[in-house]
Amino acid sequence: MIKIENLSFSFPQKDLYHNISFTLEEGQHCAFIGTSGSGKSTLADILMDPEKYMFEGKLEISPNCRIGYVSQFSQVDDAKEITVSEYIGKEFMKLQNEITSICTEMETSSDIDTLLEKYQQALDAFQAIDGDNFESNMNKQLSMADLGKQENLPVSQLSGGEFKLVQVIKEMLTQPDLIIMDEPDVFLDFENLNSLKNLINSHKGTMLVITHNRYLLNHCFNKIIHLENKLLQEFEGRYIDYNFSLLQNKIELQELAAADTEEIQRNEIIINNLRSLATTHTEAARGKSLKARKKIQERLIARRIQAPFVDIKQPEIHFTTASERNDETVLKVSDYSVAFDEMLLENVNFEIKSQEKVALIGPNGTGKTTLLRDIFKNNQDSIEIAENVKTAFLSQLQGEMLNESETVLDEFFGLGFKTCDEISSYLSNFAFDESVLHQKIGALSGGEKNILQLAKISAGKADLLLLDEPTSHLDTYSQIALEKAIGDYKGAVLMISHDFYSIVNCADHVLIIDDKTIRKMSMRKFRQMTYARHFDKDYLELEQKKKAVETKIELALKNTDFELAKVLSEELETIIQRL
Incomplete structure (x- = not known):
């Protein structure tokens, strides 16, 4: 269906790909993975609109290949006043009306040939989306996503996660030859994520899905495309098997690299001895031996194992507090309530100790982010933060905490850093190379912006971290690094998350939103509850x-x-x- 050969592409400030090749065949469900900023979304754009990009290499797409697309950004736009079924069936109803209109016109028109041609085109398009079964297919998909009751609701009343699922269903029902989805899992609660898994697995067509979500990766795909360090490799099979093959490669490569390193060190000793002798003896033979050894050393260094897919620079995220605290309460919430059009949370009570890591979970649209913002603002009687406790906030609206019109360097000059070298050295720990420092923040990928927020928080030495979906957009390497950083942190964390793995790996307990209030649940019970619903025994x-x-x-x-x-x-x- 799609074949790419030796494709290379660069932006003015960044090389993205160097002679990459891959194929997508009919019926494959392919996960597209790689570190943040490696160019996955750009490659998806190239596939959808090759004429827009000046790339080198060869791109072949099957003739008449129809491509559907689901963006990582949920935008209700002009759809907010129509119902869910009207939004999903927009193309279906348009074609239905067009066919009816042509048939009516044919009853009185003398130009039958032209109308017959239009009728056939409309009928072909109607059949391409399986128009005869469209409504039945839509009901099946909505039911599979647990959205059957929302069919006649206005789109504006859906949560962000529900609307994302509706977008996915809409694209699937148009039955394109290929669906490209760019991080469709971002901000989905676990129930919606499970619905997305079911939709992906039920789809018979070809899919290319950019995702870092470990739950989807482990349960949905039969092919992996991995883009890393400007190179790309394909793997036919499950993500869990791909990871295992990478681990086997890592063992083999590190063993070879260790042998190479020993050989280079031995050779270096010989070179130093020959160099020392050459300074005291002038025989030509000794000079020739030295040159020969240097050439051997150059060859050894040149052949040193290059491993772009196993030697991936993981961010070194590290949080520190202004001062270590004993087991004291740093946050107390008493009889907190919040309402917009209706009551979201009512009479909420909980407290967090100085080194507790707590996950706040609940369906989309239940007031979690509002609560976290109110804690950060700390201007309500119902919220009490202990004296001298410094808070930091990571927002899922990245432009709220980052000035996207500034460069990365500009953003950090205001945080106590005095020189470019100091900032460069600090950000290198977070896997940012020098080329990124002069880029506008707005040009960075979603994952890079989240890492940048984490770098700012790390520099601030806060005692209480308020993290709103911190793993969203992060690649799996950064997710694991963040989990380790939270585990090592000596302060308190209140984290909104729908990422099951992050919750299990980080939290001491969870706060679950249930019937407009919050109740505490142990990690043991949370694991049991989640596994009983979504995993094998x-x-x-x-x-x-x-x-x-x-x-x-x-x-x-x-x-x-x-x-x-x-x-x-x-x-x-x-x-x-x-x-």
């Missing part, structure tokens, strides 16, 4: 075993114990087969 146990073995492999590689790493990888493979 043994999945939790197998996931935990998998993570434990992966941690042991990491330690073995750190200690250059490659034999142990290989034995452990065999154990890991057995677990993965059961998953």
Whole structure:
């Protein structure tokens, strides 16, 4: 369906791809992964509108290939006054009306040939979307997404997550040859995420989905395209198997690299000895030996293992507090209520201790973000923050905490950094290279903007972090780095999240919004509840075993114990087969 060969493309300030190649075949469900800012969304744009881009290489798309698209940004736009079924069926109703109009016109017109041609074109388009079964298909899809009761609701009354699902259903029902979705999972609560999983798995057509969501990656795709360090590789199979193949490569490459490093070090000693002798003896033979050894060293360094898909620079996120606190209450919320058109939260009560990590969860549109903002503003009697506790806020509206018209450098000069070198050194820990520093923040990817927010928070040394969907747009490497940073942090965290993995890996307990109030739930009970609804019986146990073995492999590689790493990888493979 789509074939790319040796495609290269650059922006003025950034090289994105170098001679990348891949194919997409009919019926494949392909996950498109890679670090933030690697150019995934741009490549999707190139596929949809090749004429807009000046690229090198070859792009072949099947003739008459119809491409549907779901953006990472949910925009209700002019649809807000129509119902869900009217929004989804807009094209269907347009074609239905057009066919009826042509038939009416044919009764009185003398130009039958022209009308017959129009009729046939409209009929072909109607059949392409399976018009005879459109309403039945729509009801099935809405039911699968748990949106059957919303069919006649105005679109404006949907939550952001529900509207995203409606957008997905709308594109699927037009039955394009290929659907491209750019992070369709962003900001979906777990129930909506599960609905998205069901929609993807039920779709018979070809899909290319840009996603970092580990739940979707583990349950939806039969092909992986990985874009990293300007290069691309394909993998036919599940994401979990792809990750395992990367781990096997990593063990093999690190073993080879260790051998290369030893050889380079031995050669360096010989070169130093020859150089020392050459300064005291003038024989031509010694000079020739030195030159020969230098050439050998150059070849060894040149062939040193390059591993663009396993040697990925992970951000080194690290949060510090202004001062360490004992087990004291840093935040107390008493009888908090909030309403817009209707009451969202009523008489909410909870408190957070100085080193507690708490996840705030609940369906889209239940007041979580409003609560977090009110805590950050700290201007209500119902919210009490302990004296001298410094707070920091990460917003899902990235332009709220970042000035998108400024460069990355400008943003950090106001945070106590005095020189460009100081900022450059600091941001290199967050995987930003120098080329990014002079870019406008507005030109960065969603993931890069979130990492930038985290870098600002890290520099601020706050005691209480208020994080609104911090893993949204983050690649999996950054998600794992953030989870580690939260785990190591000596302050308190209140985090809105729909990412099951982040909640399980970070939180001490959860606060669940239920019937307009908030109740506390232990992590054990939360795990049991979620797994009972969405996972097979043994999945939790197998996931935990998998993570434990992966941690042991990491330690073995750190200690250059490659034999142990290989034995452990065999154990890991057995677990993965059961998953």
